[in-house]
Every structure is written in C-alpha cells, then in structure tokens.
Amino acid sequence: MKRFRGFIQKEFYHIFRDKRSLFILFGMPIAQILLFGFAITNEINNVDIAILDHSKDATTEEIINKIGASKYFSIQQIIEKEADIETIFKKGKVKAVLTFEKDFSKNLIKEHKATVQIIADATDPNTANTISNFVNAILQKYQNELNKEVTIAYQIVPETRMVYNPELKSVYMFVPGVMTIILMLVSAMMTSISITREKELGTMEILLVSPIKPFQVILGKVFPYIFLSIINAIVIVLLSLFIFDMQVQGSLFLLGLESVLFIVSSLALGILISTISASQQTAMMISLMGLMLPVILLSGFIFPISSMPLPLQIISNIIPAKWFIIILKGIMLKGVGIQFIWKETLILFGMTVFFIGLSIKKYKIRLE
Amino acid sequence: MEHNKVIQVTHLTKTFGDFTAVNAISFEVEKGEIFGFLGANGAGKTTAMKMLIGISTPTSGKARVAGFDVFTHAEDIKRNIGYMSQKFALYDDLTVKENITFFGGIYGLSRKQIREKSALLIDELGLEKVAHSLVGALPLGWKQKLSFSVSLIHDPKIVFLDEPTGGVDPIARRQFWEMIYKAANRGTTVFVTTHYMDEAEYCDRVSIMVNGRIEALDTPKKLKEQFKAANMNDVFLKLARG
Amino acid sequence: MLPIIFVLPLLQLVILSNAATFEVQHIKFGFIDNDHSVSSRALIEKFQASTYFDVFTNFPSNSQASKAMLKGEIDVVLDIPQFFERDLQKEKQNHVGVTINAIDGAAAGVENVYITQIIQNYNQHLKVDLQQISDQKTQAIRIETIPLFWYNETLNYKTFMVPGILVLLVSMITLFLSGMNIVREKEIGTLEQINVTPIKKSQFIIGKLFPFWVIGMGLLTVGLLLAKVIFDVPMLGSLVLMYAYTSIYILVILGIGLFISNFTDTQQQAMFIAWFFVVIFILMSGLFTPIESMPPWAQLVTEFNPIKYYVEVMRMVMLKGSGFLDILPLLIKTLLYAIVMNGLAVWSYKKTT
Numbered sequence: 001m002k003r004f005r006g007f008i009q010k011e012f013y014h015i016f017r018d019k020r021s022l023f024i025l026f027g028m029p030i031a032q033i034l035l036f037g038f039a040i041t042n043e044i045n046n047v048d049i050a051i052l053d054h055s056k057d058a059t060t061e062e063i064i065n066k067i068g069a070s071k072y073f074s075i076q077q078i079i080e081k082e083a084d085i086e087t088i089f090k091k092g093k094v095k096a097v098l099t100f101e102k103d104f105s106k107n108l109i110k111e112h113k114a115t116v117q118i119i120a121d122a123t124d125p126n127t128a129n130t131i132s133n134f135v136n137a138i139l140q141k142y143q144n145e146l147n148k149e150v151t152i153a154y155q156i157v158p159e160t161r162m163v164y165n166p167e168l169k170s171v172y173m174f175v176p177g178v179m180t181i182i183l184m185l186v187s188a189m190m191t192s193i194s195i196t197r198e199k200e201l202g203t204m205e206i207l208l209v210s211p212i213k214p215f216q217v218i219l220g221k222v223f224p225y226i227f228l229s230i231i232n233a234i235v236i237v238l239l240s241l242f243i244f245d246m247q248v249q250g251s252l253f254l255l256g257l258e259s260v261l262f263i264v265s266s267l268a269l270g271i272l273i274s275t276i277s278a279s280q281q282t283a284m285m286i287s288l289m290g291l292m293l294p295v296i297l298l299s300g301f302i303f304p305i306s307s308m309p310l311p312l313q314i315i316s317n318i319i320p321a322k323w324f325i326i327i328l329k330g331i332m333l334k335g336v337g338i339q340f341i342w343k344e345t346l347i348l349f350g351m352t353v354f355f356i357g358l359s360i361k362k363y364k365i366r367l368e
Numbered sequence: 369m370e371h372n373k374v375i376q377v378t379h380l381t382k383t384f385g386d387f388t389a390v391n392a393i394s395f396e397v398e399k400g401e402i403f404g405f406l407g408a409n410g411a412g413k414t415t416a417m418k419m420l421i422g423i424s425t426p427t428s429g430k431a432r433v434a435g436f437d438v439f440t441h442a443e444d445i446k447r448n449i450g451y452m453s454q455k456f457a458l459y460d461d462l463t464v465k466e467n468i469t470f471f472g473g474i475y476g477l478s479r480k481q482i483r484e485k486s487a488l489l490i491d492e493l494g495l496e497k498v499a500h501s502l503v504g505a506l507p508l509g510w511k512q513k514l515s516f517s518v519s520l521i522h523d524p525k526i527v528f529l530d531e532p533t534g535g536v537d538p539i540a541r542r543q544f545w546e547m548i549y550k551a552a553n554r555g556t557t558v559f560v561t562t563h564y565m566d567e568a569e570y571c572d573r574v575s576i577m578v579n580g581r582i583e584a585l586d587t588p589k590k591l592k593e594q595f596k597a598a599n600m601n602d603v604f605l606k607l608a609r610g
Numbered sequence: 611m612l613p614i615i616f617v618l619p620l621l622q623l624v625i626l627s628n629a630a631t632f633e634v635q636h637i638k639f640g641f642i643d644n645d646h647s648v649s650s651r652a653l654i655e656k657f658q659a660s661t662y663f664d665v666f667t668n669f670p671s672n673s674q675a676s677k678a679m680l681k682g683e684i685d686v687v688l689d690i691p692q693f694f695e696r697d698l699q700k701e702k703q704n705h706v707g708v709t710i711n712a713i714d715g716a717a718a719g720v721e722n723v724y725i726t727q728i729i730q731n732y733n734q735h736l737k738v739d740l741q742q743i744s745d746q747k748t749q750a751i752r753i754e755t756i757p758l759f760w761y762n763e764t765l766n767y768k769t770f771m772v773p774g775i776l777v778l779l780v781s782m783i784t785l786f787l788s789g790m791n792i793v794r795e796k797e798i799g800t801l802e803q804i805n806v807t808p809i810k811k812s813q814f815i816i817g818k819l820f821p822f823w824v825i826g827m828g829l830l831t832v833g834l835l836l837a838k839v840i841f842d843v844p845m846l847g848s849l850v851l852m853y854a855y856t857s858i859y860i861l862v863i864l865g866i867g868l869f870i871s872n873f874t875d876t877q878q879q880a881m882f883i884a885w886f887f888v889v890i891f892i893l894m895s896g897l898f899t900p901i902e903s904m905p906p907w908a909q910l911v912t913e914f915n916p917i918k919y920y921v922e923v924m925r926m927v928m929l930k931g932s933g934f935l936d937i938l939p940l941l942i943k944t945l946l947y948a949i950v951m952n953g954l955a956v957w958s959y960k961k962t963t
Contacts, residue, residue, distance in 0.1 A: 006473030039908035122759035126632040168715030202455025
C-alpha cells in the first residue's frame with residue numbers, strides 16, 4: 001500500500017508539472033460547454049433566403065414580411081429572374097429561394113388557390129428539409145388567418161406540451177453528449193498515452209524489474225485520471241447549472257456513481273489501447289482517430305440513432321458512450337431513478353468487465 | 369562455496385518460434401564479482417539478461433539468481449536485484465529528490481530509510497545544488513550516475529547494468545566505472561553488458577556471446593593469452609569472425 | 611501505423627457517412643384513446659398512415675404513457691379526451707393533448723410540425739365529413755407550397771456527409787501527424803543531432819512535412835474513389851480545382867501542426883492541443899450544424915476555421931459544380947492562411963531551437 005501511494009504521488013507530479021496538458025484537460029470541457037450553449041445549435045435560425053416574386057402584390061408582400069419577421073429566416077436578396085437562382089446558389093450563401101407565381105392574389109381570390117415554390121439548395125438536406133417545413137408552417141398559419149372569417153369549420157386544436165426541455169434549448173441536448181465525449185476521450189487517451197510513454201522512455205522496464213506488481217503499476221497510472229475526470233464531470237454539471245440553468249432532475253448520487261462507472265470503463269479501454277500499441281504515437285492515433293468520430297457520430301450525441309440505417313443502429317450498441325448518454329439524459333433531464341436505467345447500467349458494467357479482462361490477458365501475453 | 373555463487377546458470381535456453389535466441393548457455397558469477405557480458409547486437413545478451421531479471425520466462429534450462437529460481441521465484445529475485453537499462457530511465461519531469469523517493473518507495477523502503485539514503489546519495493554524487501531541479505535539466509553524465517545510484521538504493525545483492533555508458537564522454541565513463549568498483553568493493557555483484565571493448569578490460573571476468581552461445585569465458589588477461597590478442601577488441605573480432 | 615493512417619479513416623468514411631442524418635423519422639408514437647369513437651380512431655389512423663411515425667402503442671392511462679416516455683420507449687403521446695366526438699359535434703372545436711419529448715429541441719420542433727400538419731389535414735376532412743351544407747357559404751382559400759430540392763432531389767444525406775467527413779479525416783490525419791512529428795524528435799532527443807548537421811532549417815522542415823502532404827493527398831484520392839464507387843456521390847465540378855485547393859489547404863494544416871509542435875515539449879502536449887483545436891474546428895465547421903444559425907460573434911470566429919473553408923469548397927465544387935471564380939474568395943483566404951501559419955511556424959521554429 002505504501003508503495004502504491006508513492007506511485008500515485010508520482011503520477012500527480014507528472015500531471016501537474018505539465019501545465020499545457022492540464023490547461024487543455026480542464027479548458028476543453030469549459031470551451032465545449034460554452035460553444036454548445038452559445039454558438040452551436042442544430043436548429044435553423046436566420047437562414048439566408050432570396051425571393052423571386054413574379055406577382056408583386058399586396059398578398060405576396062404580406063407573406064414576404066411575415067417570413068422576414070420570423071426568426072428562422074433572413075431575406076438576403078430579391079431576385080428578378082429564374083436564371084439568377086443558379087448563380088446565387090453557386091456562391092453558396094443563400095440556401096433557398098421562394099418563388100411566387102404570377103397573379104398570386106388574383107388566383108387566391110378567383111381560384112381560392114395560389115402556389116409558392118420553395119427552391120432549396122439541398123446539398124445540405126437537413127437544412128433544406130427544415131426550411132421547407134418551416135416555410136410551410138408560416139404559410140399555413142397565414143392561410144388560417146385569412147380563412148378565419150370565412151369558415152366555421154370543425155377543428156381540432158392540438159395542445160402541445162414539450163416535456164423535459166420546455167424551452168427547446170439545444171444545450172440540454174448537448175450537455176450529456178459533451179460530458180460523455182470529454183470523459184471518454186480524456187480517460188482513454190490520457191491513460192493509453194501515459195502508459196505507452198513509460199514504455200517508450202524505458203521506465204516501464206525498470207518498473208517491471210522492481211518488486212511492484214504490474215497491476216499496481218496500471219492501477220497507479222489510472223487512479224489520478226479517475227480523480228481528474230470526476231472533477232471534469234463536476235465542472236460540466238456546475239457550468240450547465242449556473243450558465244444555462246440546467247438543473248439535474250434526478251439523484252446527484254446516482255449521477256456520480258454512473259459517471260464513475262463510465263470513467264472506469266473508458267480507462268479500461270485506454271489500458272487496452274496501451275497494451276496493443278508500442279509507441280505514444282500509435283496510442284494517440286488509435287484513441288483519437290479510432291474513438292473521436294465514432295463516439296461523436298454513433299452515440300446519439302448529435303444525430304438521432306433511430307434515424308440511422310439498421311446496421312449502424314446495431315453497431316451503435318457496442319459504443320459505451322451510447323449507453324452513458326441514455327443514462328445521463330435519464331438522470332439529468334428526465335429525473336429517473338435506477339429502475340428506469342438498470343439495463344443500460346448493466347450493459348456498461350459488462351463492457352467495463354470485458355475491457356479489463358481483455359487488457360489483463362493482453363498484458364500477460366506481452367510480458368512473456 | 370555454493371553460497372558465494374550468486375548467479376548459477378545451466379543450459380539456459382530461450383526460443384521464439386523457430387529462432388533460438390539463447391542457446392543452452394551455462395555460467396556462474398561469484399559474489400562481489402564484476403562480470404562483463406559481451407556480444408554483438410543480436411547475439412542474445414539482452415534476452416539472456418531479461419530471463420535473469422525475471423521479466424522473461426526461459427524455454428528450458430536452469431537458473432538461480434540471488435539464490436532464487438527464475439522459474440518459480442521471479443518475484444523474490446526482483447526484490448534482491450537492481451537494474452539500470454540502456455535507455456536512460458529516470459523521470460525527466462520529476463526532481464532529483466522526487467526520483468530517489470519514488471524508486472525508494474517502490475522497493476519498499478521506509479520513509480526514514482529513504483530520507484537517509486537520499487541524503488547520502490546526493491552528498492556522494494555532489495548533487496546538493498540540483499536536488500530540487502528537474503532531472504531533465506541535468507547533463508547526461510550526471511543522469512547516468514544518478515540512475516546507477518538509484519538502482520542501488522535498496523542495497524541489492526546483484527545489480528544488472530544494460531549498456532550503461534552509451535553516449536557519454538570518456539571522462540564520464542571513467543567516473544562511472546569508479547562508481548562500479550566502489551559498489552563491487554561493498555560486496556555488490558555487478559553484471560554488466562557493454563560493447564565498449566576497453567570497458568571489458570575493467571571486468572573481473574567476461575563472457576562473449578556469439579549467435580546465442582557463450583563462446584568464451586574467462587578473465588580478460590587469460591582470454592588475451594588464449595586468443596593471442598593484444599587487447600579485448602582483437603579477442604572479440606577473432607571470435608565474431610569465427 | 612500505416613493501417614491507422616489509411617484503413618481506419620477510410621473505414622470510418624464508409625461507415626460513418628451513413629450515420630449523420632438529422633432526418634426525423636421513425637418517431638415512436640403512443641396514444642391514449644379515452645373516447646373510443648369513430649372520430650378518435652380516424653385521427654389515430656391518420657398518424658398510422660404517415661411515414662414518419664412508428665411503433666403505435668395504445669396506453670390505457672396517462673401515467674403509463676409517461677412511464678414509457680421516461681424509459682425512452684416512445685417519443686410523442688397523443689391524448690384524446692373522453693367525449694371527444696360528442697364535444698366536437700357540439701362545440702365545433704375540441705382539443706387533443708400532445709406531449710413531445712423535447713430533449714432534442716430541434717427534433718421536437720420538427721415532430722411538432724409533422725403532428726400539426728396531420729391534425730390540420732384531418733380538419734380538412736372533418737369539414738367535408740361533418741360540415742353541414744348551410745355552412746358552405748364561402749370557400750376556404752389554400753396556399754399551396756411546392757418544395758423543390760436542387761442538387762440533391764431525393765434529400766440523400768450521404769451526398770451531403772461524404773465530402774464533409776472526407777475533409778475531416780484528411781485534416782485530422784495531417785494535423786495529428788505533423789503536430790506530433792517534430793516534438794517526437796525533440797522528446798527522443800534526435801532533434802539536437804539534426805540541429806548540429808549542416809542541413810538548413812527550411813530544408814529540414816520541408817523534408818519533414820512533405821510526406822504528410824503526400825499522405826493527405828493520397829487520402830483525398832482514395833476517399834474520392836470510395837465516394838464515387840460506394841456512395842455514387844455526384845462530382846459535378848472540376849477534379850483539378852479540388853486537388854488544387856486541397857494542396858493549398860493541407861499546407862495550412864501542416865503549418866498549424868508545426869506551430870503546435872514548436873510550442874510543446876512532449877507528444878502528449880502536442881496531441882492534446884491539436885485535439886482541442888480539432889474538436890472546436892469540427893464543431894464550428896458547418897459540417898454537422900448550420901453556421902447561419904450561430905450568433906454573429908460565433909460566425910466571426912468561424913472565419914478562422916480552416917476546416918470550415920474546406921468543407922464549403924468541397925461541397926460547392928463536388929455537389930454544385932461551382933467553378934474557379936465561385937470559390938476564389940475562399941481560395942484567397944486559404945492561401946493567406948497558409949502563408950501566415952507557415953510563416954509563424956518557421957519563425958517560431960528558429961526562435962525555439
């Protein structure tokens with residue numbers, strides 16, 4: 001135990017002496033939370049659109065004003081002919097063009113029907129689709145206003161309640177994701193690097209020749225990162241509380257336990273990476289290139305898993321981050337207890353045991 | 369008599385698949401001896417040494433180090449030996465004192481022992497002024513001396529040195545060998561691999577490995593007579609050419 | 611190492627390009643029918659007929675529906691009150707409750723639009739089915755919208771993601787490798803040896819970075835081939851233009867890598883700093899989320915993001931067939947960036963060694 005304590009002390013020296021890494025280690029979660037809270041959103045806001053109005057009458061003007069007034073769109077340009085559409089799309093700024101047919105008002109009065117074309121630059125299908133939906137919604141509302149005096153039709157009005165995130169803040173969606181990515185990458189990358197570093201510098205050999213047990217070496221390396229990761233998790237929770245007013249709905253104690261479980265599983269993954277890589281460079285490339293994109297894309301962090309093709313939905317099951325994000329959303333936003341997330345917890349636990357077992361096996365083979 | 373043999377090796381063999389890295393070597397090293405373990409790169413000396421220090425299991429043969437069997441008591445061996453690798457192996461981002469404390473700690477020294485040892489060690493090496501500087505800032509020669517002293521911190525019966533003087537100037541090498549003699553005089557057995565043939569002359573006895581076998585083993589003086597050579601370098605060249 | 615540089619990124623290109631879709635589909639739909647009338651069943655059938663909704667669980671009570679939502683088994687709940695049909699006929703207006711899991715605010719917004727559309731659609735039918743003749747004094751007007759999706763009529767997300775992910779992989783690999791390279795020599799100690807040889811510093815730097823430039827171009831080539839063969843991504847614009855732009859772009863990244871390398875002592879630090887910037891660059895590149903939706907200050911920050919330029923250029927040239935003049939402003943900015951970064955990198959290299 002005494003040997004072990006000295007070992008951990010030495011690891012802390014390594015970490016605290018390296019100011020730049022330490023700065024990144026703690027700066028990263030702060031920067032990401034702030035970015036996601038203030039800058040990045042998967043909603044549509046202020047999209048630049050252009051108008052091609054063949055009619056130029058009172059009705060089209062009113063519609064254009066309504067669209068310009070909405071927070072979703074900003075009217076960038078009024079164009080005069082169809083041929084201009086291609087040109088402005090190629091420049092890339094304008095994402096959609098609304099085209100009003102000739103005699104729009106007249107048609108509306110005479111035929112009770114008029115047409116608006118939404119020409120969207122669908123190189124970004126997400127934005128294109130959403131633009132089309134939102135323009136549609138604005139026009140529908142306008143149409144209902146016009147029809148108010150006319151019809152007394154039966155109608156059903158939906159009373160919509162947005163639960164868990166009534167103000168539709170996108171930071172609510174991103175906080176669990178950011179927390180997962182940070183904990184995962186920091187833990188996996190830091191451990192794999194710090195172990196391979198000892199190998200590369202030759203100190204690992206010295207440690208193996210000494211009476212300290214290999215598992216003590218690994219435990220000693222991993223322990224400080226559990227500590228640092230927990231601090232990171234706390235910082236993230238506090239930031240989202242004080243800056244974005246995002247309360248943790250469920251039990252803080254449960255949140256802490258689940259976080260420790262996830263941190264341990266990431267550390268085990270880091271150990272596994274270190275056992276299969278001989279140099280820091282390899283360890284880093286594996287943990288960065290191999291983990292970063294899959295974790296961002298397949299965990300449900302930004303993109304909904306349910307919209308992915310079936311094979312990818314199946315693959316996403318082997319990403320520990322996916323399960324942790326479900327757990328975090330459950331505890332932080334929905335306020336659920338363990339009875340709702342025991343399945344996810346069990347899966348995460350199983351993965352942790354698997355990583356640890358595999359790395360012990362690999363580690364032994366290397367020693368032979 | 370038996371008691372004085374701190375390393376006893378008989379027919380020790382290590383194979384990797386079809387390749388025999390160490391081929392049935394046998395030798396003995398006595399207490400307090402400086403034993404030179406020579407050989408060209410790839411001759412198998414590092415593999416042989418790794419089996420003796422307990423981080424590689426032999427394929428066959430027998431070996432006892434510090435009285436313990438390498439097959440069954442590798443952990444006991446580790447407590448009784450010191451090791452300094454050819455890669456310089458202290459932590460650059462720890463201070464001189466912190467390095468000493470750390471290595472003392474993993475060898476299970478008490479806090480009091482560590483305090484005494486590090487005071488003694490820093491005094492012997494004349495490192496008082498840099499005791500609290502990072503090791504990374506020291507010149508290579510100093511680092512190597514420190515590294516050697518650290519490998520002796522738990523008073524091991526045997527110290528294994530793997531090409532300890534690579535890359536340092538002749539004066540520093542000279543000083544380093546003085547430290548080796550001092551340790552040997554205190555009764556520590558020194559097992560050293562090197563490819564500097566002039567250093568082989570400083571050893572009590574040397575063995576020369578060629579292609580996994582020990583081809584020669586005796587005092588430098590007797591080897592020179594046997595091979596009718598002016599110095600150890602010629603002995604080595606004659607052996608290596610077959 | 612080679613498999614990590616080539617196989618890993620390209621495998622990711624093939625697999626992950628399928629993952630990135632914001633399309634809201636397969637919405638798990640639950641309902642509580644307290645009325646069990648013809649009207650209530652007709653409304654539910656409308657939802658079942660829509661392609662956006664899935665699952666369709668009938669819950670006997672509100673509490674059970676909430677529980678299912680907590681477990682994540684359903685995304686939206688439609689709550690039809692008792693006497694729905696009777697009241698509708700009497701009052702001509704009635705309410706239904708809609709509960710949406712809004713953790714993903716953007717998806718919730720879209721789900722809301724879909725639900726509203728279906729209910730409006732149902733209202734139109736109500737008019738036809740229930741409306742009495744006497745009410746039909748005037749006809750309601752209708753504004754029809756016809757969406758046209760240019761460059762990507764079927765809204766194929768892969769067409770959109772493949773160029774973007776390719777950009778990311780090229781950037782990440784070249785940045786990580788160049789950022790680690792010189793600091794690795796520093797750490798191992800070989801840099802000192804090189805500094806005493808008569809080789810000129812500029813020669814040394816070019817010699818070190820050239821292989822990474824080649825690797826970047828190689829990755830682009832294989833990536834483009836895969837994009838064409840596997841995803842059949844359209845390539846409307848000129849390949850020469852793409853390569854010309856990429857060759858300058860990689861210089862920017864290598865400059866950044868070298869700069870990081872000069873200011874760090876260990877590979878770990880270099881990688882950490884590179885990672886920090888890569889994550890911010892990726893998130894602010896417009897690759898996954900639209901840049902236009904960011905506040906003005908954040909949009910200003912993206913002006914310093916090289917990945918943003920590359921994503922834009924690749925999408926413009928590949929998917930829209932934009933020409934030299936269309937991308938010229940971006941090209942000039944990138945070129946300036948390359949000159950400034952490499953200038954800084956060489957300058958700092960001389961200062962630190």
